[in-house]
Amino acid sequence: MITIKKARKIYPSKKGEVKAVDDVNLEVKEGEIFGVIGYSGAGKSTLIRMLNGLEIPTSGSVIVAGREVSKIKGAELRKARQEISMIFQHFNLLWSRTVADNIAFPLEIAGVPKAERDKRVKELISLVGLDGRGDAYPSQLSGGQKQRVGIARALANNPKVLLGDEATSALDPQTTDQILDLLVDINKRLGLTIVLITHEMHVIRKICHRVAVMEGGRIVETGHVLDVFKNPQQPITKRFVQQVTEPEETKETVDHLLDRYPHGRVIQLTFVGEGVEQPLITNLIRKFEITVTIVQGKISQTQNGSYGILFIHLDGEEEELDNAITFIGQHEVGVEVISNG
Amino acid sequence: MAETLFPNVNWDRMWGATVDTLYMSAISVVATFLIGAILGLLLFLTATDNIWGNKLIHVVLSAVVNIFRSIPFIILIVLLIPFTKIIVGSMIGKNAALPALIIGSAPFYARMVEIGLREIDKGVIEAARSMGAKTTTIIWKVLLPESMPALVSGITVTAIALVSYTAMAGVIGAGGLGNLAYLEGFQRGRSDVTLMATIIILIIVFLIQIIGDSITRKLDKR
Numbered sequence A: 001m002i003t004i005k006k007a008r009k010i011y012p013s014k015k016g017e018v019k020a021v022d023d024v025n026l027e028v029k030e031g032e033i034f035g036v037i038g039y040s041g042a043g044k045s046t047l048i049r050m051l052n053g054l055e056i057p058t059s060g061s062v063i064v065a066g067r068e069v070s071k072i073k074g075a076e077l078r079k080a081r082q083e084i085s086m087i088f089q090h091f092n093l094l095w096s097r098t099v100a101d102n103i104a105f106p107l108e109i110a111g112v113p114k115a116e117r118d119k120r121v122k123e124l125i126s127l128v129g130l131d132g133r134g135d136a137y138p139s140q141l142s143g144g145q146k147q148r149v150g151i152a153r154a155l156a157n158n159p160k161v162l163l164g165d166e167a168t169s170a171l172d173p174q175t176t177d178q179i180l181d182l183l184v185d186i187n188k189r190l191g192l193t194i195v196l197i198t199h200e201m202h203v204i205r206k207i208c209h210r211v212a213v214m215e216g217g218r219i220v221e222t223g224h225v226l227d228v229f230k231n232p233q234q235p236i237t238k239r240f241v242q243q244v245t246e247p248e249e250t251k252e253t254v255d256h257l258l259d260r261y262p263h264g265r266v267i268q269l270t271f272v273g274e275g276v277e278q279p280l281i282t283n284l285i286r287k288f289e290i291t292v293t294i295v296q297g298k299i300s301q302t303q304n305g306s307y308g309i310l311f312i313h314l315d316g317e318e319e320e321l322d323n324a325i326t327f328i329g330q331h332e333v334g335v336e337v338i339s340n341g
Numbered sequence B: 001m002a003e004t005l006f007p008n009v010n011w012d013r014m015w016g017a018t019v020d021t022l023y024m025s026a027i028s029v030v031a032t033f034l035i036g037a038i039l040g041l042l043l044f045l046t047a048t049d050n051i052w053g054n055k056l057i058h059v060v061l062s063a064v065v066n067i068f069r070s071i072p073f074i075i076l077i078v079l080l081i082p083f084t085k086i087i088v089g090s091m092i093g094k095n096a097a098l099p100a101l102i103i104g105s106a107p108f109y110a111r112m113v114e115i116g117l118r119e120i121d122k123g124v125i126e127a128a129r130s131m132g133a134k135t136t137t138i139i140w141k142v143l144l145p146e147s148m149p150a151l152v153s154g155i156t157v158t159a160i161a162l163v164s165y166t167a168m169a170g171v172i173g174a175g176g177l178g179n180l181a182y183l184e185g186f187q188r189g190r191s192d193v194t195l196m197a198t199i200i201i202l203i204i205v206f207l208i209q210i211i212g213d214s215i216t217r218k219l220d221k222r
């Protein structure tokens, strides 16, 4: 559905040139929810704006839904944009229009007749759960409702691709989750390909199938979300993964524990997919002469399975501890000894 | 009552002058609105990093607007005498004031339009572009409606300025209340005539303000 080849975007600036996007290759499949994560200034917005021709790459090619967006111009580009719609961090609704008229706007652009427009607007209002609010003005809506209007508007012309630039970054956590659920629902129901840009790993974890990590204009890591969670390669990816898997207090707790229990070992277990459901702790206690204390844990759901992290403290004879750790390693569970007591 | 307070006022002529003032104001407001909106849109759209970004056109337009905006109105009337004679055929009467009124206020209004347009959230224009909107669609369906409260409050201020310009134009020969107040009131020392003309002008100004404010408030859904 989307192919980016050797895309580069260079902005001239006083201090030499800024490589906003630097040699990016990317492939997004039809029906996929693809996430791009990176810190501020990584070049995410520049990259996503290339997908609908709001930004023209300095070199390289961008093909979306069979059209080379980086080459076409004028009427052809405008036609292509009706199939590649976008939602925005600040919603970008027309305040002078009601909810219904905002949603009708792309239909007006596409030249859909009035009667058909009204019918389609009704469907869309219901699809995004805004029944009864059609005559409200954007200023009378909450952020979450505004983004629903943005989504309805983006879906009006039955696009093939939906782009979201920080679409949930202006929303509180609960509203973010509602909007993300709506996006998953739309993806499943309409088979829409979705590309999301974000700096929150939570968004990636919750709805994306695959993820690309961007840093300094380059994509430094790509993969299935669960694989990236399980086995992050780059330091920046590890930091993003920690955003959602490790509660903030983990390090403090572990330090505290090491002080309190000078004996034994603190171990970090990583469960992926099936691994989450094993009765591992029970087996440990039954099979070995050791005590097990659970320190902290967290399980996260991703679109391709669950992922969990558990910190435990083991105490007992040295040999027994070694055997227990070997035993854990034989299961589908990652083991990392944080520190010997 | 009116006879005793305003003994020298000829009400028929006062009424005729009021109609002339309203005529001059109305025509020049409409023309200023149209010309100013077009100029303002051009100023906005030709700014670098905008849709029609064109430095040369923008600079030239900007300079013309600034020059005409800075010339004091009374001097502008004098400067425009040859021009007015060609297109109106005379320097006397209500039509004679129109060229100067319009040329004097359209650039002033154009700047207000430009400021109004700049206040539109860039994201909204970008959203329209991302939907595949043409520039004309963006102008008619985004730029004008989204800046309408600013355009209306701007034309209100301009209209009020225009009413006082008509009075100034009256002094040098154009008709209307200014002309009446000057010829019959000031030159003949009949201050009641001047006072009455002033009162009517004030009423016109207040009405414009009230109407303009209420339309602005209705339009503004932010």
Ligand SMILES: Nc1ncnc2c1ncn2[C@@H]1O[C@H](COP(=O)(O)OP(=O)(O)OP(=O)(O)O)[C@@H](O)[C@H]1O
Pocket: A011, A012, A013, A018, A019, A020, A038, A039, A040, A041, A042, A043, A044, A045, A046, A047, A199
């Ligand atoms: N029009 C422009 N002119 C010059 N430099 C630009 C322009 N747009 C972006 N840049 C630069 O390109 C780099 C990438 O910008 P971009 O907006 O794509 O980052 P981002 O990842 O979206 O960041 P954020 O999370 O803050 O939105 C930045 O260093 C930015 O300063």
Ligand SMILES: [Mg+2]
Pocket: A044, A045, A046
């Ligand atoms: Mg950005």
